[in-house]
Amino acid sequence: xxxxxxxxxxxxxxxxxxxxxxxxxxxxxxxxxxxxxxxxxxxxxxxxxxxxxxxxxxxxxxxxxxxxxxxxxxxxxxxxxxxxxxxxxxxxxxxxxxxxxxxxxxxxxxxxxxxxxxxxxxxxxxxxxxxxxxxxxxxxxxxxxxxxxxxxxxxxxxxxxxxxxxxxxxxxxxxxxxxxxxxxxxxxxxxxxxxxxxxxxxxxxxxxxxxxxxxxxxxxxxxxxxxxxxxxxxxxxxxxxxxxxxxxxxxxxxxxxxxxxxxxxxxxxxxxxxxxxxxxxxxxxxxxxxxxxxxxxxxxxxxxxxxxxxxxxxxxxxxxxxxxxxxxxxxxxxxxxxxxxxxxxxxxxxxxxxxxxxxxxxxxxxxxxxxxxxxxxxxxxxxxxxxxxxxxxxxxxxxxxxxxxxxxxxxxxxxxxxxxxxxxxxxxxxxx
Ligand SMILES: [Fe+2]
Numbered sequence: 001x002x003x004x005x006x007x008x009x010x011x012x013x014x015x016x017x018x019x020x021x022x023x024x025x026x027x028x029x030x031x032x033x034x035x036x037x038x039x040x041x042x043x044x045x046x047x048x049x050x051x052x053x054x055x056x057x058x059x060x061x062x063x064x065x066x067x068x069x070x071x072x073x074x075x076x077x078x079x080x081x082x083x084x085x086x087x088x089x090x091x092x093x094x095x096x097x098x099x100x101x102x103x104x105x106x107x108x109x110x111x112x113x114x115x116x117x118x119x120x121x122x123x124x125x126x127x128x129x130x131x132x133x134x135x136x137x138x139x140x141x142x143x144x145x146x147x148x149x150x151x152x153x154x155x156x157x158x159x160x161x162x163x164x165x166x167x168x169x170x171x172x173x174x175x176x177x178x179x180x181x182x183x184x185x186x187x188x189x190x191x192x193x194x195x196x197x198x199x200x201x202x203x204x205x206x207x208x209x210x211x212x213x214x215x216x217x218x219x220x221x222x223x224x225x226x227x228x229x230x231x232x233x234x235x236x237x238x239x240x241x242x243x244x245x246x247x248x249x250x251x252x253x254x255x256x257x258x259x260x261x262x263x264x265x266x267x268x269x270x271x272x273x274x275x276x277x278x279x280x281x282x283x284x285x286x287x288x289x290x291x292x293x294x295x296x297x298x299x300x301x302x303x304x305x306x307x308x309x310x311x312x313x314x315x316x317x318x319x320x321x322x323x324x325x326x327x328x329x330x331x332x333x334x335x336x337x338x339x340x341x342x343x344x345x346x347x348x349x350x351x352x353x354x355x356x357x358x359x360x361x362x363x364x365x366x367x368x369x370x371x372x373x374x375x376x377x378x379x380x381x382x383x384x385x386x387x388x389x390x391x392x393x394x395x396x397x398x399x400x401x402x403x404x405x406x407x408x409x410x411x412x413x414x415x416x417x418x419x420x421x422x423x424x425x426x427x428x429x430x431x432x
Contacts, residue, residue, distance in 0.1 A: 005116055009129045010108065012405055016136045017104065019333045019403070020047065021097070023143055026156055032093045036150035038083040039421055046143050048091045049075040050136045051100030057132050058107045061122060061379075062114055067103055078382055122379055130190030130405075131379070137406035140332070144401040145421050148251075153266025157337045170210045170343050174353045175432050176301070178205035181308040183300055184372050185410045188316070194384035195410040197374045198314075201300045205432035208297055208305045211342035211355050212276035212363060212425045213288065219259060219271065221288045222248050232290045237283030240418050250279035250420040264338050274341040276361045276425040282393045282417035285364045285426040294428035299367040299394045299412070301429055306358070306397065307409035309351030316408050318350035318357045324404040329359035332403045339400055339425070354427075358407055361425035362395040369394050369414035387414060399423035 003011060024032065024043060032044040041049070052068075052075035059065050073079060074088050091099055114123070122128045147155060179202065185191050186198045227247050230238045240246070248254075251263040252271065259271040263279060280288075289295050297305070307315045315321060319328050328348030330340045339360040349355050357363070369392040377385040392414040398407030401423050415422060 005126050006111060009111060009126050009133075012133045013104070013107070013129070016133055016140065016403065016405075017100070019140050020050065020136060020143075022333075023140055023147075027147070027152075029093045031150065031152070033086075033090070035083075035086045036146050037421070039419075040142070040146040040149060041082050041085045042090065043143055043146060044093050044096050045075070045085045045088075045090055046139045046146075047093075048096040048099055049077065050139050051096070051103045053135055054100075054107060054132050055103045057128050059103065059110060062128060063110045065106070065110075067106060068099065071099075125189035127189060128379070131192070131383075134190065134192075134406045137332075137403040140403065141399070141401040141406075141423075144332075145423065148263065148265055149421055151262065151266040155265045157264060157267075170355070171353070173207045173209050173428075173430075174305075175205060175207050176203075176305050176352050177310070178203055178432075181304045181312075182314050183303055183410075185314070187314075188408060188410060190405075191408075191410060192383060192412075193376065193378045194369075194371065194412050196376075197372060199373055201304075203300060203304060206297070206301050206429050207432050208301065208352075208354060208429045209427035210353060212339075212361055212427045213285075214274055214342050215259075215261075215271050215277050216273035217292075218249065218277040218280070218288060219273075221291050224291070226287060226291050229291075232287040233283060234286060237287060237417070240281075240283055241287075244418070246281075246284065249277060249284065272341070274343075276339045276342055276356065278339060278361045278399075278423050278425045279420045280364075280425060281420045282364045282415075284420075286366075289426070289428045292428055294430045296364060296366040296426060297429035299365040299396060302357075302363065302365050302396045303409060305352055305354050306350050311351075314409075315350075317348075318354065318409065319348050324358065329356070329404075330400045331359040331398060331407070332401050336400060339423075357397050358409070359398055359402070360400055361397075361423055362399050362402075362413060363397050364424055364426040365394045365396055367394045368392065369412070391416065393417050395422075395424055 033042050035042050052071050055067055116123055116126055180200045182198050183201045184195050184198045233241055251261055253260045260268050261271045262268050286296055306318045324331050326334055328345055345355050350357055368390045369387055371388050395413040
């Protein structure tokens with residue numbers, strides 16, 4: 001049954017809140033208020049922050065009404081760096097749960113009477129509700145990363161669902177022909193400003209990996225001395241490699257000739273050879289690519305490989321416009337709490353045969369985070385515009401911790417090239 005727009009919004013709001021609370025439920029109160037890494041907020045900050053963001057947009061902007069405007073300062077991500085957030089006068093775990101529930105009750109009342117046929121850009125096809133849903137989904141991924149950094153080994157994991165194993169070996173790479181394609185979108189109702197406007201980009205032909213780079217392949221780079229060969233690293237990357245003493249991906253530990261890994265929260269397990277490598281920074285990804293005689297794809301190449309076919313039709317997901325399902329992509333909340341083996345999703349392949357472009361691991365691209373031609377900041381400068389420049393690299397495709405409503409082939413994520421705590425890996429490309 002097709003849901004109406006209001007029913008769909010309610011369904012999405014309800015779904016993301018259930019996910020947030022389920023994620024935090026197993027965490028004891030003292031761990032909710034503790035900061036597990038200077039890179040992250042205390043979990044209880046994230047929870048009240050999503051409520052405050054929802055209050056500002058869905059009560060304030062939509063209905064000119066507020067519940068607790070005095071909290072705006074405490075939960076403004078721009079006023080306080082993450083490392084300073086534990087010192088703020090934060091709501092406690094029970095108060096935060098009550099606050100987000102109170103906000104939500106009022107938001108649903110407003111939704112009941114708001115006119116979504118309103119033609120303002122903020123309400124058009126429920127846009128403002130879309131950014132609030134995606135914002136909370138993004139914080140759920142951030143909270144998952146915080147729980148990973150904390151490394152709670154008694155955190156309950158859902159049973160990994162089985163994934164089909166490819167019967168025949170996949171080609172390592174596929175060729176994407178040259179020529180123009182449409183990058184970005186004007187059509188996606190909940191797309192962010194940085195995904196707009198749609199514009200034509202002409203590319204030369206290129207080869208791109210069928211799957212993300214695996215642990216086994218990355219381990220070969222490590223054992224071949226990749227971390228000790230300055231020639232493989234860009235200058236800033238080599239300086240960082242030395243300063244931070246990088247020797248292997250985060251959460252790996254040597255075990256004789258092989259590796260242990262501790263990347264499903266606190267569990268220690270033998271490194272699964274066929275899963276995409278994760279917790280590598282952009283510098284590590286770029287060094288690997290050079291070692292392999294390859295390079296990272298530009299974000300335009302990534303998007304063409306993921307969203308475009310020889311039929312000239314733009315796809316929301318690599319497989320088409322159908323909603324994500326476990327047979328196509330490894331995404332939250334039904335995820336395996338980790339990536340699935342490379343080649344597990346033939347039903348999720350792009351027209352060129354690339355798998356796992358959506359889900360499993362975010363993929364670093366070669367590109368800086370820059371505005372598209374004709375970019376217009378909307379609805380606020382602080383979502384994208386203040387981050388544009390060469391400081392950040394673009395990541396694409398979402399991870400196993402990303403929810404389907406917060407990812408699509410046009411979605412752009414960005415982070416510093418030194419960051420490793422995000423669920424990021426990469427695939428390689430080369431000129432054809
Ligand atoms: Fe936020």
